[in-house]
Amino acid sequence: MKSRFLFPPVFKVIGWILALPGLVLGYLNVEHNFRFSFLQWGRPETSTIAPGTFNFTDEAAITMVIFGLIFVAFSKRKIEDELVSRLRMDALYWSILINSLIYFVLGLVSDADLINYNICTPILIFIIRFNYLLHFKKDTFVVNTPRFLPYKPWRILAVAVAIVSLLVIILSSVFEYNLISEGMLDVIYYTLFGSLLVWTYSLNSFEDELTMQHRLDSMYLAVLINYSLLLVATYAVYSLSFLIILVINLISTLLIFVVLFSYYSMRNRLKEEKQLLGGFAI
Structure with a gap:
């Protein structure tokens, strides 16, 4: 299992140069309404596209934080081997899980202000976890295999609930929330949230080393996308x-x-079936 789609090592330095000022600027903007005057931009009232005055300090902060943390998190190390790849998998596993659980709970208590910090917390958790493993676990050459819920009944149940919840939300949006009340829509949203979390952290019907590679690639690409x-x-x-x-x-x-991950799994299954049919043909 190897980590793919990584940036060159120099991007880690560039990332810190962008991320640290971006985090400070973002905090000042959110908590103290700090804005740079030179980032003020306005459209005339006669404009047909969102007329008014806008300040892009928050956009600048978000851009710096996103690019910076992505570069820091996903830059190659001088030595990239199987062990480092497993450490990345472990860090991704825990960062997405912990971040999702944190904001799932925060969402239930309706603390909307903290949602702003979800922009950076997944990558920050990954960076902290990955560097912890590198400095305290790498010399042991032992990496615990990530634990997942069993395929039955968790994966089957989660897929069914997620699909139904997503369809209800889409239909409600199309019909401008006339199908169900806003309160019930919130319940369905968090049902979707929970079912997707279970889906992500449950096993496939068949698991092998290639499946873990697909899971690593899917987690990494999901974060980037x-x-x-x-x-x-x-x-x-x-x-x-x-x-x-x-x-x-x-x-x-x-x-x-x-x-x-479903795409990778289906592609792999079709490839295996094709090889099997080819073997029978011979």
């Missing part, structure tokens, strides 16, 4: 609509992961 979409939304969506984006961001990494 999710942050890319969030970065686009940062500049394309404003005001209360961006709060909705942040709420969606709580589950989007899990959703992207299950799509990617």
